[in-house]
Amino acid sequence: LTRLFGPIASLANLGVNVYGSVALFGRLFEYFDEQPEIADKPNAVQLEQPIGHVELTDVSFSYDQNRPILSHLSLVAEPGEMIALVGPSGAGKTTVSSLVARLYDPQTGAVRIDGVDLRDLTLLSLAKTIGVVTQETYLFHATLAENLRFAKPDATDEELVRAAQAAAIHEMIADLPDGYDTLVGERGHKLSGGEKQRIAIARMILKDPRIVLLDEATSALDSASERAVQDALAVLLKGRTSIVIAHRLSTIVDADRIYVIARGTVVEEGTHEALLRKEGLYANLYREQFERAVLDASDRDLPASV
Numbered sequence: 001l002t003r004l005f006g007p008i009a010s011l012a013n014l015g016v017n018v019y020g021s022v023a024l025f026g027r028l029f030e031y032f033d034e035q036p037e038i039a040d041k042p043n044a045v046q047l048e049q050p051i052g053h054v055e056l057t058d059v060s061f062s063y064d065q066n067r068p069i070l071s072h073l074s075l076v077a078e079p080g081e082m083i084a085l086v087g088p089s090g091a092g093k094t095t096v097s098s099l100v101a102r103l104y105d106p107q108t109g110a111v112r113i114d115g116v117d118l119r120d121l122t123l124l125s126l127a128k129t130i131g132v133v134t135q136e137t138y139l140f141h142a143t144l145a146e147n148l149r150f151a152k153p154d155a156t157d158e159e160l161v162r163a164a165q166a167a168a169i170h171e172m173i174a175d176l177p178d179g180y181d182t183l184v185g186e187r188g189h190k191l192s193g194g195e196k197q198r199i200a201i202a203r204m205i206l207k208d209p210r211i212v213l214l215d216e217a218t219s220a221l222d223s224a225s226e227r228a229v230q231d232a233l234a235v236l237l238k239g240r241t242s243i244v245i246a247h248r249l250s251t252i253v254d255a256d257r258i259y260v261i262a263r264g265t266v267v268e269e270g271t272h273e274a275l276l277r278k279e280g281l282y283a284n285l286y287r288e289q290f291e292r293a294v295l296d297a298s299d300r301d302l303p304a305s306v
């Protein structure tokens, strides 16, 4: 994912309005010595009250002309649904997610939110509507409060606490001698992987986007931390449309619909049970790829729902 989203993702991951500042966007590309391909059209519109309907219609995409990555891919997430993307490594799952975030435009087909082609939306409107949670959480060398407020600069102290409580990180923060004023980041108080993930979730709860793109972390956390992260994610995703690149059994089982992506297109779709009954690629992947998770979970003395 880092490979794909690169520096932009680490900002998006903060819950920051990546596209919010045209200047920032310009600077990023200046820094990487590239021209921004993605820009507002002259008559770009805003989504006033997004409902969170996401649709990819017959999308084909390649990073460079020679190698098609997505081919005639279609999928839909109805408002409030959680859809999961699964498939072999390199199949194009992250690419789908980055097209929804409009880091790239498809060569053919369209990506629409609430029926509006992303190319007709302002980048600011899109950035407000979508929140990205990636596997890596970047913490500034600043206080926890400042790190959280990055997602919503005008958030009140009460809002910070509510978001941290919802993300199951408030108690840990409150137990620190300096609480929300604790300095974190490279040179500050070190947070565990699970704590960082919950900070990222708290940021996203503060940002309150209608649509969440989530690349689930693959790295194993200890069981208590894992459960806390899962609970926090459940709070974040509730009532929002989410597109999850799924690595966990629980996500897949709970998803409203699973899209199995192979060689850049959707090869199967359905609920977990329906796909298992089909005895196709999903059933194979599930057994191979996710059996290990069950074994790991039992090693850690957890139920197989991790």
Ligand code: ATP
Pocket: 001, 003, 004, 063, 064, 069, 087, 088, 089, 090, 091, 092, 093, 094, 095, 096
């Ligand atoms: P994984 O499960 O391993 O993360 P994935 O299904 O998410 O894989 P993608 O990351 O979407 O797959 O990658 C699909 C293909 O696109 C891969 O062959 C990858 O090498 C290629 N690719 C990804 N990002 C870029 C990029 N920025 N430039 C060129 N090619 C890329």
